[in-house]
Amino acid sequence: MGVRSDLEANFDYEIVDEFLDHYSMMVESMEVMIIDLTKPNMYKRSINELFRVFHNIKSASGYLQILPMNKLASFVEDALENLRSNSASINQETVDWLLQISDMFAIWQDDLKQDSELSKIKFSLLKTPDLDK
Template sequence: MGVRSDLDSNFDYEIVDEFLDHYSMMVDYMESMIIDLSKPNMYEISVNELFRVFHNIKSASSFLKITPIAKLAAFVEDTLETIRTQHKSVNEETINWLLEISDMFAIWKDDLKLDNELTHIKYSLLKLPDLESS
């Protein structure tokens, strides 16, 4: 039994379906927001929107008890809070780390869609990049 089957057996189908639709949309949008962080005119909008995306993923996946997704989203949300309150820009290392994070969420999106078990997190994602701008 995969993660989707587990969700369907524990939660109302409509709640699960709505989560999957919103999660998919947020994951699809993530990469372009991350790339926009490198554009000075898009930085503030993108960092705030990314923060909101990870906050929403954390909240919804916590409610549905999808622990790996909730924990990684919380970790990224905390990091984005630091970035948006203490930094006016991000460096290439941070953008690359966020793109790898985005890839992990995309893998999980496929796991959910295909009713697989969630792929184990890449532990390299848990090492924060140097957040100082170059």
Template sequence: MGIRSDLDSNFDFEIVDEFLDHYSMMVESMEVMILDLEKPNKYSRSIDELFRVFHNIKSASGYLKIAPMAKLSAFVEDVLEELRKTHELPNGDIVTWLLAISDMYSQWQDDLKLDNNLSHIKYSLLKTPYLEK
């Protein structure tokens, strides 16, 4: 029994299905938003949208008791909030880290689709990049 089976046995099908649909859309849009952080004309919109994506995933995964996803989302949300305060384009380390974060969420998407156990968070993702240029 994997993560999908666990969700289906503990929550209403419609709630799980809606989460999976929204999660899929958010994961698929992450990479573009992350890459847009390096573009001055797209930075503000992208950072705000990324923050909303991780906030929404944090809330939904918290409700569904998917603890690793909720905790990583809260962690990323905090880093994004710090970035929002600087009003500066992120350095390459931050973009690389965020792309690795996006890969983790893509892996979880696969885990959900294949009804696998949720993959463990890679330790390297828990080390925040230096936020200054």
């Protein structure tokens, strides 16, 4: 039994279905928002939107007891909170890290679709890059 079957066994189908729909939309929008962080005129809007996305994933995965997703979303949310207080710029190391984070959430999206176990978090994602320019 995979993660989706576990969710459907423990939560109302409508809640699970709504989570999967919203999660899919958030994962699909992450990469564009991350790339937009490199554009000075888009930085503020993109960092706030990314923060909101990870906050929503953290909240929903916490409610649904998807622990790895919840922990990584919380970790990223904290890093984004630090970036929100920065000026309108971001370094390439942080962009690359965020893109790898986005890839991890996309892998989990596939895991959910295929009803398999969640893939393990790549250790390299747990090291926050130097957030300063």
